[in-house]
Amino acid sequence: MAIWPRPFDADFSMEEILKADSDSIHDLLNSSDLTPDQIEIFQRLLSGGVNSKTTYVSANEAYRIFALCGQNIASYYDTNARYQLKEGTISLINKMIEDGKPEVRLNTPVKRIEQKSDHVVITTRAGEILTAATLVCTIPLNVLKDVEFSPSLDPGKLAASKEGHPGKGFKVFAQTKGEAPKVLLYGNKDIGFDEALTYHIGKESSLIACFGNDRADFDTNDADKMQKALEQFLPGIEVTGSYGYDWIADPYSQGTWCVWRPDWYRKYGKGLRDGAEGRVFFASADFCAGNRGYIDGAIGSGIKAAQQIKELLG
Ligand SMILES: Cc1cc2nc3c(=O)[nH]c(=O)nc-3n(C[C@H](O)[C@H](O)[C@H](O)COP(=O)(O)OP(=O)(O)OC[C@H]3O[C@@H](n4cnc5c(N)ncnc54)[C@H](O)[C@@H]3O)c2cc1C
Structure with a gap:
């Protein structure tokens, strides 16, 4: 709050912003007094949120994103995931x-x-x-x-x-059979995604949206890989499809x-x-x-x- 009192007006607190700017989000988390588990959760949340490895992104982006949603993690998920345009x-x-x-x-x-x-x-x-x-x-x-x-x-x-x-990550939709549970998941390097959340629940099929920080490491259209990743959290889940567009390869x-x-x-x-x-x-x-x-x-x-x-x- 001290660095970004006005998220729409960086000039208002530029002096503070510049002081914080040499650090990456990774540096910021690791110099904090959070516990290792808390750091890990924030690593996942923020890598998904900035769609990049946290070492490549300025600490200011973490401050700015949280300032935009009133420094409140529930509002972060409301604005980023919960409220959507009904017809897309x-x-x-x-x-x-x-x-x-x-x-x-x-x-x-x-x-x-x-x-x-x-x-x-x-x-x-x-x-x-x-x-x-x-x-x-x-x-x-x-x-x-x-x-x-x-x-x-x-x-x-x-x-x-x-x-x-450095936005070189991915968003992938996993289609799952039947009604998916309402979940918010944090992954790790072995699992392949940073964050996943239930996006749509349908009687026949549902969608789980997953976010990761490096598309080069993850084939977003590999349903078997998604199956292996998601079943670690949700035993019995059946992934019937997986799709994520390659925004990095697209020249536009x-x-x-x-x-x-x-x-x-x-x-x-x-x-x-x-x-x-x-x-x-x-x-x-x-x-x-x-x-x-x-x-x-x-x-x-x-x-x-x-x-x-x-x-x-x-
Ligand atoms: C996977 C993914 C998920 C996202 N999820 C969200 C979300 O949940 N909420 C949210 O608010 N934002 C989200 N975003 C971000 C959102 O898509 C962008 O903020 C928004 O599309 C930006 O709009 P824009 O008009 O600035 O640029 P763009 O939508 O990128 O449009 C730029 C256009 O310029 C065209 N173009 C490029 N080069 C040329 C050229 N040489 N000549 C002519 N045309 C050209 C491109 O083809 C493109 O159509 C997401 C982005 C991605 C990639």
């Missing part, structure tokens, strides 16, 4: 499209973004040229380095993109959700923000200062960009 995330996207009625183009990767004095020129990989008065850029941090910007990107953004955020994401490495506030903090670089407005979950890594962050920085653009265009 697609229902939110469909409502946004219904509301703004934009033209939507899928499968149109952008190769180059060039700013002119009063407009922006976008070149797609297919060679199509599009122009706009302003541009809202939601390209994920780990992908930005692969897009040409003229003038160049802020050096902090570009350097962070090249280093890459190159990672899961964005968390910052140790020392990123000091090294890149100023440039790694949402907002304007000329006529290009960065607005995404990866650049939002408060709810970074969450859909709320994408929405928040999108609203901010819309307000700034309205002001610019008058």
Whole structure:
């Protein structure tokens, strides 16, 4: 609470944040006065939550995530797992499209973004040229380095993109036969996942969502492996399927959700923000200062960009 009194406003307590930033979450836990069992539980909870090995992630991310949910572990699970969009995330996207009625183009990767004095020129990989008065850029941090910007990107953004955020874990859904019990499980290295929780209970089949810190170590589509992992906690459970998308191999994401490495506030903090670089407005979950890594962050920085653009265009 002393370091992050305002989770949406890092600048308010930047001095304290910078002091805490060289430590990783792993360092933070191991220098605490928690018992070894408590440390192990927090290791699992936080590796799942930041979707990375805790050695790669700044202690500030643990502070920020807990500040976002009022420093309360029950609220952490309420906000992260319990309350969901009833009809799934697609229902939110469909409502946004219904509301703004934009033209939507899928499968149109952008190769180059060039700013002119009063407009922006976008070149797609297919060679199509599009122009706009302003541009809202939601390209994920780990992908930005692969897009040409003229003038160049802020050096902090570009350097962070090249280093890459460490969200390289996984989320996998295990389908199980019949009604699954309501559980929250913490795994370990041998089990393969850090954290698992009941996601959906159905009469015929249920879903258990599992989170881990390193996708390279875990085949998310291997139902036998999931069976072996889950039956250690739930004897008699029958896993009928397992699925997790490979967000790390996808060239348009190159990672899961964005968390910052140790020392990123000091090294890149100023440039790694949402907002304007000329006529290009960065607005995404990866650049939002408060709810970074969450859909709320994408929405928040999108609203901010819309307000700034309205002001610019008058
Ligand atoms: C496995 C997983 C589970 C998650 N669970 C949750 C959760 O429970 N709650 C929550 O709040 N958040 C969750 N998140 C995070 C959430 O998905 C993101 O915060 C949110 O999608 C960010 O929205 P965005 O618009 O900023 O970026 P994105 O949704 O990443 O959209 C960026 C878009 O840019 C496109 N793109 C990339 N490169 C180019 C290019 N060169 N040209 C054109 N387009 C390009 C991508 O294809 C993508 O469609 C999860 C993420 C993952 C990976």
